[in-house]
Amino acid sequence: NAGVTQTPKFQVLKTGQSMTLQCAQDMNHNSMYWYRQDPGMGLRLIYYSASEGTTDKGEVPNGYNVSRLNKREFSLRLESAAPSQTSVYFCASSDYSWVDGYTFGSGTRLTVV
């Protein structure tokens, strides 16, 4: 089992460019999440999808959009990247039992110049 797979691992964007971060899980989890991690601020929730076909805003949704393509895949899109979006992005998934909590992907380090 691969668990949660994120692509790409690293990315450098110019201000104003767009990109999509991809996330896929093979654990048949119902819920998926996108967090960003900045020094001293912990992990902040951007968007989440409690089940296939639904998405909801988290703590810091501005500047982002998401798509729950199917049960396995949950993508995060930056339409017009800004330097403030320089961060490490983590995708995570969980099932309804929460026995194992979140399973995180390995992260995407994004730099916007």
Next chain:
Amino acid sequence: GENVEQHPSTLSVQEGDSAVIKCTYSDSASNYFPWYKQELGKRPQLIIDIRSNVGEKKDQRIAVTLNKTAKHFSLHITETQPEDSAVYFCAASTSYDKVIFGPGTSLSVIP
């Protein structure tokens, strides 16, 4: 919405000593409190969690306590080892649909 605070932000202990990290939360409806450990350059991993119907839970050298009245919970690590060095995040959740994290505690265990 939920807000989770965590103290201290950094903590250094001698190997073999105990470490305590404290967190508070704001939403009295929160009912699930996980703790995650993140080693340098790696993804966060769940180390222990506690649900609102219990006051304490132990797993070998780690334990968590929960005081719902005061809305705070703590992580206790005994007999610390160098491999315990990492960033630890507390978190809180209502209805198990999303988790809000604290800002993290960087723990250094000095051999």
